[in-house]
């Protein structure tokens with residue numbers, strides 16, 4: 001499978017302090033990569049570097065990121081914006097934070113799509129309806145006519161994923177997409193992401209502190225500690241035969257994964 005993303009020898013610092021140290025990771029087309037590690041291990045920093053949304057105190061000190069065969073370090077702002085909207089999308093922990101509370105879902109959904117695609121409002125509405133249906137949100141009209149506060153956390157997350165999907169990105173980066181949701185809703189979101197990979201061939205990077213979720217969802221798991229990758233491999237290999245002591249600790253902390261051993 002062709003590689004859709006390559007992170008080569010990436011070192012990122014905040015205020016001069018190295019946070020990511022020589023990170024090497026890649027992503028194949030249609031692959032789901034799970035990134036796990038405790039709080040502060042650098043998972044979000046890696047995602048932000050890939051999206052080129054590091055805060056102003058953050059800097060790439062070394063290495064490069066090749067996204068859809070383009071080196072993002074060398075792209076102009078306009079090219080990056082296009083790449084972000086058209087080829088890569090982001091899903092966050094609390095989608096409610098990123099949605100405008102005083103605009104109906106249909107309006108903000110349409111605005112997002114129309115800012116990236118040259119289509120009319122009625123074509124956008126059709127696309128929204130069909131994407132919402134794909135996410136198993138059974139009553140698209142009601143969802144579209146709702147304000148964010150009228151929907152549950154699980155529904156909002158599905159709307160947000162639908163919004164990302166409508167742009168037909170090649171890659172979706174998901175930062176703790178289920179950690180604000182209860183277990184049964186989390187399961188639905190995980191299943192939806194796996195379904196999208198199977199039907200649309202979308203590649204995913206899913207950041208989670210829960211190695212149990214990663215083991216279920218991902219084709220490959222990357223384990224991070226203190227800004228470094230300490231282990232990488234197929235979930236069954238990592239769970240059955242973790243090499244790093246740190247991975248053993250992560251696995252031991254989660255009863256459902258311990259049970260797979």
Ligand SMILES: Nc1ncnc2c1ncn2[C@@H]1O[C@H](COP(=O)(O)OP(=O)(O)OP(=O)(O)O)[C@@H](O)[C@H]1O
Nearest residue numbers: 014019038039040041042043044045046055057209
């Ligand atoms: N804007 C910032 N300025 C300075 N230091 C930062 C900034 N953002 C993150 N850090 C530091 O960088 C390190 C890595 O943080 P990061 O958020 O990438 O970790 P994480 O693995 O995603 O953690 P979490 O699971 O809690 O989100 C931490 O030590 C954090 O304190």
